[in-house]
Amino acid sequence: MNRSFSIPQPLEESIAAALAQYKLTLNDSKVLAKHVLALSDFFISKPDGQTPWNETFAQVAYLVYYLPLNSARLRAVITEGAKRGFFDGLEEVIDFGAGLATASLTLAENQNFNYSLIERSSEPQKLIENFFPNFKAKQWSRAYGKEHSANPKKTLALFSYSLTELTDLPEWAYQCEAIMIAEPSTQQDGRKLLQLRQKLIDKGYYAWAPCTHQSACPLLTQSKHDWCHDRIHFEAPVWFQKMEEQLPMKNRTLTTSYLLMRKTKPAEIKAARIVGDPLKEKGKDRQMVCEGPEREFLAWMHKTGLQQEIPRGVLVKLPADLKKVANELRVQSPVEIYE
């Protein structure tokens, strides 16, 4: 089962074209890495700080690092949503804290919506309009205004790494039919998202993904530390790998915490989501799985001779003959991927 994502060629071409205005190419690994480190250090020292878009280092770092990585993460989220029909019937997208339009650009690869982008800084808009000809936005605004609220029943409120810069969703988002949020998969942001999920359910929304149920989230109610996050593989092009050699952080796999919610109820499915990496233990292998309010693990006892490693984040069909022992669902016959 392939959960690998790369950088599509048109996106790479746009990044290269935008870099030329700083007299840089994708092969200037050392300089690119220096800019990435500067923005990374900024985010580490000011985790709630505003992206300093007026700085050249922030623009370059976003173009060559955060845009491709976040776009790969979002492609995975969008794929999971599309499988369940999450985007069906929607027409408008309001991308809040759009930055370099990362989420809208990625969604527009497959979904033909009207994209309105809200971004307080002007630099990203200039970069997108000048160097990303494949993406056409309906409008860019500095703040949410009346012009955005025309058709909330057909609108997706989109928050890609922007909720982290806010204390709560803005009030207008609660009027929208659909809400898509992606956040850094840190414990703090991840747990905040689990609380927001419950708040949205209390306001009448339904969880479409990653959850397969509307019950309380077991990671929130039965653990003080866990947070839900997905993991994908990133197939980095050579220029990215060369830049990464100069950086302390490596990105062969990428994690993200996300939430897809709608006012419309999703079709029920008989599936559970794998929400943990494989854990090798004495006598057994385990993976956390979510299908309801219980915090549970699939367990493959070594003595049965059964062994499986399921990619984190995928949906599975739970076999009928699972044996429940405390918080373990012991596997007697192979667990199948749910497509």
Ligand SMILES: C[S@@+](CC[C@H](N)C(=O)[O-])C[C@H]1O[C@@H](n2cnc3c(N)ncnc32)[C@H](O)[C@@H]1O
């Ligand atoms: C971490 S960046 C994320 C950018 C982009 N969405 C992505 O996924 O890569 C957060 C963005 O939100 C913008 N932002 C934060 N608060 C905002 C506000 N109140 N109004 C408009 N934009 C805001 C910042 O300028 C920044 O570009």
